[in-house]
Structure formats: C-alpha cells, structure tokens
Amino acid sequence: MKFKYYDALSQLVMGYLVLIALMMAFEIKYDNSYSIPYLACAFVIGYFLNAVSSILEDFFYWTIGGRPSDNLLKIKGNKKYTGTYKVRFYETYKVVELLKNDIADGNTNERRLFSKAMRDINGNEKSRVPDFNAHYAFSRIVLTAMLAVTILFIIKYPCYWQTYLIFIPLFLSWERYKQRGYYYAREVLNEYLKLKNK
Numbered sequence: 538m539k540f541k542y543y544d545a546l547s548q549l550v551m552g553y554l555v556l557i558a559l560m561m562a563f564e565i566k567y568d569n570s571y572s573i574p575y576l577a578c579a580f581v582i583g584y585f586l587n588a589v590s591s592i593l594e595d596f597f598y599w600t601i602g603g604r605p606s607d608n609l610l611k612i613k614g615n616k617k618y619t620g621t622y623k624v625r626f627y628e629t630y631k632v633v634e635l636l637k638n639d640i641a642d643g644n645t646n647e648r649r650l651f652s653k654a655m656r657d658i659n660g661n662e663k664s665r666v667p668d669f670n671a672h673y674a675f676s677r678i679v680l681t682a683m684l685a686v687t688i689l690f691i692i693k694y695p696c697y698w699q700t701y702l703i704f705i706p707l708f709l710s711w712e713r714y715k716q717r718g719y720y721y722a723r724e725v726l727n728e729y730l731k732l733k734n735k
Contacts, residue, residue, distance in 0.1 A: 556578055562689050612630065639653055
C-alpha cells in the first residue's frame, strides 16, 4: 500500500485539527508525552472524517447549487460559457456534442455524459486529473473538518461572540471546495476534448 501526500494532509492534519478542537472543547490538557498516541488518534479521526465527507457530498453539492460536472454540461440561456464566475468552461457545446455521439443508447443526461468522459480519460498517465481529484477531495475534507469544529464550538460555547468568528474559515473552506469541484470537472472535460482532438 502506497502512502500518498493526500493521506498525510487529509487524514493526519485534518484529524489533528479536530482532535485539538475536541481537547479544547472538553478542556483536556495537551501532554507532550502522548505525541505518538495523539498522532494515532488524529489519523483515525481523519479517516472517519474522510468517510463522513464522502457521505455529506450530496449535501455539499446542494449548498453549491448542484454537481459541478452537471452544471458545466448544462447550457443555460445565451451564455457563452458554463460554470461559475471564477471557473468558466467555454467548450460546452462542443464537448456535449462529442459525448452524445459517443453514447449509443441515447441516455444522455449530464451525469452519464460526465461518466463517459471520465471513463475515456482514465489510464492517461500524462493527465493532471488525479491531482485535481486529490485537491478536490482534500477541499472536501477541510470543509467537513471546519463544519465539525464549528458545530462543536457553537454547542460548547454558544454565548461567546468570538465563537461565531469560526464562520469565516468555514465560509472560506466552502468557497474553496466549490472552486476545486469546478476545477476538477473542467479538467476532466478538457482532457476528454484533448483526447478527441488527437
């Protein structure tokens, strides 16, 4: 089993953040002599955070207005692009036409089109898609960790105005999650276009 940088960042760092937040909330004193057990606990917490972030993915999609992949493949009105103000995709008509031609049975909803694009580009070693996917997954676990810490501190310290400052990093992590989702979906579609233009 290979241990990748994503595992260290997502599971250890985010797990450690939640562990420290739990210790602060329950007023448990940090003891340097327990560094190794803390790391082990952080990894386990991070592992479960990763699972929870996957479970909450549909909820997160709802908060950002739908799946980025679906939104990039939906043409709305007379706009020349799809996506968000920050992450735009200008080749929607072209990629949708190519994908529809590749699907024989005529079932061409956005999810099916995106799945087809992903299948076609899988295995391309020069592709940057795995990196974009790792960045997206990391953003998702950061958002989950910030959500957990926010809920924990609001339950523990509801009367302190300083507690509500935690909404700032929560909002920033939500915004970054949204951008990373769109960057990942756009990269998949760009790689599909490159493959078709060869």
